[in-house]
Amino acid sequence: SALTQPPSASGSPGQSVTISCTGTSSDVGGYNYVSWYQHHPGKVPKLMIYEVTERPSGVPDRFFGSKSGNTASLTVSGLQAEDEGDYYCSSYAGSNIFVFGTGTKVTVL
Amino acid sequence: EVQLVESGGGLVQPGRSLRLSCTASGFNFNDHAMHWVRQVPGKGLEWVSFISWNSATIGYADSVRGRFTISRDNAKNSLYLQMNSLRVEDTALYYCAKEQAGPTRVTTGFDYWGQGTLVTVSS
Numbered sequence: 561s562a563l564t565q566p567p568s569a570s571g572s573p574g575q576s577v578t579i580s581c582t583g584t585s586s587d588v589g590g591y592n593y594v595s596w597y598q599h600h601p602g603k604v605p606k607l608m609i610y611e612v613t614e615r616p617s618g619v620p621d622r623f624f625g626s627k628s629g630n631t632a633s634l635t636v637s638g639l640q641a642e643d644e645g646d647y648y649c650s651s652y653a654g655s656n657i658f659v660f661g662t663g664t665k666v667t668v669l
Numbered sequence: 670e671v672q673l674v675e676s677g678g679g680l681v682q683p684g685r686s687l688r689l690s691c692t693a694s695g696f697n698f699n700d701h702a703m704h705w706v707r708q709v710p711g712k713g714l715e716w717v718s719f720i721s722w723n724s725a726t727i728g729y730a731d732s733v734r735g736r737f738t739i740s741r742d743n744a745k746n747s748l749y750l751q752m753n754s755l756r757v758e759d760t761a762l763y764y765c766a767k768e769q770a771g772p773t774r775v776t777t778g779f780d781y782w783g784q785g786t787l788v789t790v791s792s
Contacts, residue, residue: 595778605714610769610778648714652776656719656728663713
């Protein structure tokens, strides 16, 4: 089953927003293989975080990943207009299976 | 520059078949696992299938297992998805995505994505 994310999140420029991603002990809780993707309409998804906390080169350190138990989180601090978009978590679920989250639309107010 | 270009999408009737292709360039295709991910227009991302660098390991989402077959040809830098017994609910934009991790790692995320190819299943 898809990982559970809140449908929406919002914040004013400069503020922080945190998105949760809840799974089970068979996926999020069982592996440190959680990734986060930013998806702007009409563009391709962009990898923002991998292995729970790691940032690919070029991703600002305003993006921070964490995990506690079966729930992973993405925090975006110092919100900027370009951070607006859809965010998806993803986790390895064992046996060569992967699962995405339901997606969260982030709005910068 | 890494490029992934999907092709093969189109309009197909329920129950019929379609084969998607993804041509890769700009990286050592042999060294990376690959994925197919789909998105129903206006909906979320859904992981579809995974294939390891050497085709030894393969995985499928429950929604497509038994109907879809992933394969790759490293000599041609190409990834494929054979889709049989298509259903209306398979209608989506299908992306191929490169696994960032090398052969010795499980996964470190999907770092490059193609633009996608649209599959429409309708009578």
